[in-house]
Every structure is written in C-alpha cells, then in structure tokens.
Amino acid sequence: MPETSIPTAAAPPAPAPAPARARRQVSIPTSAALLVFLAAEVVFFSVRSPFFLNWANWVNILTALAITGVLAAGATVLLIAGQFDLSVGSGVAFVGLVLVLAAPAVGLPLAVVLAVATGIGIGLLNGFLVTVVGINALITTLGTLAVFRGLTLVIGGGQNIPVQGFDFAIQRPFLDVPVPALVFLVVAVLVAALLRFTVFGRSMYAIGANPVAARLVGIRVSRKLFAAFTISGACIAVAGLLSTSQLGSTSGTTGTGLELAAVTAVILGGVSLSGGVGGMLGTVIGLLIVGVLSNGLTLMNVDSAWQQVATGSLLIIAVAFDRLRQKVFRSA
Template identity: 60%
Template structure:
C-alpha cells in the first residue's frame, strides 16, 4: 500500500511546487540576464536617454496591453488593437484638420469606444468567439482607415505635444501616461469588484453567473476600455509623427499579446496581472533595443517576439498539465 501511495504523493508535491513557481520572479531573472548580456555587448543600453527611449517606444504597446490583460484574465481577446489605433489616428487627423484639435481628439476617442463596444456586443450578445470577432474587426477597420485616408498619410499640424512634450523630470508625456495607466489598472484589478469579477469570470464563467456577477456587462466594459486605450495609442502615434497613416501600428497586436502572455496571463483565463504584463513589456523593449544596439537587422525583432510568444504559451500549457485539476 505504501509503495503505491508514495509515488502519488511525490507527484502531487512536484505539481504543487510547479504551480507555485513565482512567475514574476522568473521574469525578473530573465530581464536581468538580458540587461547583463546587452550591457556587456553595448555600453549604451543603460544610458539614461536610451532607457527613456525604450519606455517611450513601449508606451503605445503598454497602454493597450493593460486592458488587454484584463480581457485575457476574463478569458477574452482583442486582436483589433493595431487597426483600431490606425483608424483612430486617421479620424483624429481628418476631424482635427477641419474642426480643430479638440474635436479631433474627441472624435478619435469616440471611434475607439465605438469599436470596443462593437467588439464587446458581438462577443457577449451575438455570441461570436472573441478571436473571430476581433480578427474580423481588425480587417474591417484597417480597410476603413485606408478608405478614410484614401490610402495616404494625413497631416495634422500643431498636435505634437501629446507625443513629445516632457512635463516632469524630463520624462516624455507618453511614458507618464503609461505609468499612470499601469498604476490605476493594478489598483483596480487588486482592490475593486470589477477586477476581482474579471478573475472570477475567467476562472469559471458558470460559477461567476451563479453568484450574481454580471459577466456580459463587465466584458463589454473591458472591451470598451480596450477601445479607448487603442484610440489613445493612435493619438500618441499621430502626435509623435504630426501625421496619421492608415498602415500605422501594423503588427501591434502581436507585441501586445506577447507582453501579456509572457507576463503570466493564461490563455484559458483566470490568471494574470498588471505587474507581470509590465515586466513582460520591458523584456520585449530591452530585447528589441539590445538587438538594435548590436546592429542586428530589425527583422530579427519579429523573430524574437514570435519566439517569446511561443515559449510563453508553451510554458502556460505545461503549467496547466502539471497543475492538479482541483487546484486550477
């Protein structure tokens, strides 16, 4: 009898240890290793201006990754973020040119909110899978951006402050916005009913409904936040370039999903966090910047992001297999 029990107990212990492995700690180790390697190969990585450059480059991706984390925690996706950002930028440029900058900003935010609500309603009311829904709207609004801009870049003069001004400690405004968004989201996910409900929905949707959580309403709200975030990202890109391009933010969804999954969010829902996404985002930024400093062709950045995504998803699936069913 003992010979049968001991292996079983040992196996359970190993699965418990694996399940409790601190993901954030492991990510920080990876980040430290990357910083050490690239600092050894280039003395410019830890330069103050270069660090600000990394954060500025990450601002657009990070702002979108925050509500993306909320959605993935709830078991949902939004892959329309790149085309939504481009569409918002085109709307801002066209409205801003004809009716003033304030109207352009308002129009872009309204467009992003409308896209987010559309995604949310299609998923929760119509019942279309989020992956299919947002893949479809990705194509729809990339085409819509091309149509509105007639396939051309649309200039928007006088709108450079949002993307370039440095109002505090010489830190660019997009970085300050990114930090504020991450802080507010971390507090919301940890201390509010909204955040805790998203975890409950992702972990067990049926049980969440039984305890009175209004899952549909909360998911629509999360998609709406995603829409506002990629509209804001589109505004930042437009401000940095003083122009909006219908091809802007192409492939942005890959960077967003990679940061979120690398940060520990499960594709099955119910697990993940803003802190993990932040570290995952910085890992991507350091990797991309380090490759540039080493004069590696930019095409390898796409290879690196794709490889990171595969590794992150593989780790997530392996963890699920080694986690006892009753502790998931």
C-alpha cells in the first residue's frame, strides 16, 4: 500500500518584530546650562552690590576678560582638535618684550610688525614640534612656556620696561568701550565663523573626534593642526600688543596665569578635553562666567587669593562635568 503523506499544518509566520521604540533623549544644549549659571551669577551679585549692573562696571568686565578672550579664541580651535597650547602666557610677555626693545631702535610701526611676527613664530614653532617632530602638544607647550618665560626674564633683566606712544588700548571709540574689548569681540566673531562655515573648521571637529578616521577620509591632519597652532600664535601676537598697550610696559611676569584662565574659560564653555565638541559661543559664555565671578567677588571685597580658589574650583567642576557628560553619552 503506497505510503501517503499526511500534510502538516504550516507553521504560523513568525510575528513581525514590534517596532522599536524610538529612544527619546532630552538633550539640553551646554550653552543653555551655562546661560542659566551666568544668569544666576548676575542675579546674585546684583543683589549683593548696587554697582554691579552699572554699564561702566560691565565695560570693566569686558575689558578685564579681553586679553584672556583673545587667547581663548585660539585655544578653542586647538582644543576642538584635541590639542593644547600652554605657552600663551609667556608668549604674551615675549611679544611685549620684542615690541618695547625694538621700538626705540626701529620705530613703533616696524616694532609692531616684529612683535606680530614673534607671536606667529611661537605658534609655528609649537606646530612644527607637534606635527613634524611628533612631540605631544602638552609637553611641547609646557616646554615653550618655560623657554619664553626664561628668555623674557633673561633678556629683559627682570625689569619692568616701558614703551612710549603705544597707548591705543586705552582709547574708547564706541559706546565708551575700550579697544581691547572691541578687538576681542571681532576675534570671537571671526573664530566662530571659521569654525562654523569653513572646511577648515569642520576639519577641526573631525580631527578632534577621531584623527585616524579624519586621515582616512582625506583630511591632511598634520597640515590642519599646524595651521591651528599658527592661529594660536596669531592670537598670542594680538594679546601681546593689547597687554603692552594697556600696561604701557612689559616685564618677566607679564601674562602669568593667562594660560590657566584661557583653558578654564574654554573647558567651562563646553569644549571637550577629548576634542570634537564645543564652539566659540560657549567659550564667550565661559569667559563671562569667570569674568562676572571675579568682578562680583571684587565688588564684595573678597581677597584675590580666594578669587583664585574660586576660579580653580570652576575649572575642576567644568572638567568633572565634561567627563560626566561623556559617560552619559556613551551609556545612552
């Protein structure tokens, strides 16, 4: 008898996978959190001092942070690319020294040219050591910080050296705002546009996020980083001219601590230490947070030593927040 096959019931089709739930992440921009913190500072110091909200006081705040802000603009470009420049403070002093020593011999216009070339040369030196020789940026710029600080002290003899006829920084050409504050605003706008609207700016973010991947997609990483250090050198030159004009002189201690102030503002403004994140807007807000804090504490007659403690604490908080943010994004 032929074998008959008993048809088996067809297996039911596998149920279609349930559509994955779109994971909703509530993303609060770093700049928004910074603005809230800045607003809290303004409210607090407005209550504590009747002079805080005066226009003249805000002009003082902008003027006080102008030189740090110019340096922070260059630091923003570098940190986005995952690099550092800690030589900016001693670079400012050395640029000023070149200016005050050259002015009596060759005249102010040529001395200014030489000072600008000196600042750019510092950036070129740092860029060469990092991108061509291959030394770590942190070690390189720590070394050049010591070199130019030492040269300033040796060549200048540890003296405060004045310069005559170079007082453009005390002029107030617009809304009673001094030239350094206006220069800082121009530099901030230029750097913001550079980072946001140019191929070079996008390359900085790509290099900071993943330098190997950036190289694989055709970005000339070494060349771009060399250009970034050159931009930092140009900012050193501008800051050196502003500092010398404001003070009317330079000395071996000029610019001490500017590297810490610039890095504090940049990191506080949301630029990640690992690179690839941040922008000039955040840096400006970070500068205002530090500037308002220092100004408010001064109006409250808080000792300058405690102001340094507060600034250092802000840097630690900013770095801690940066690390926490990275962990949250990795786990999300």
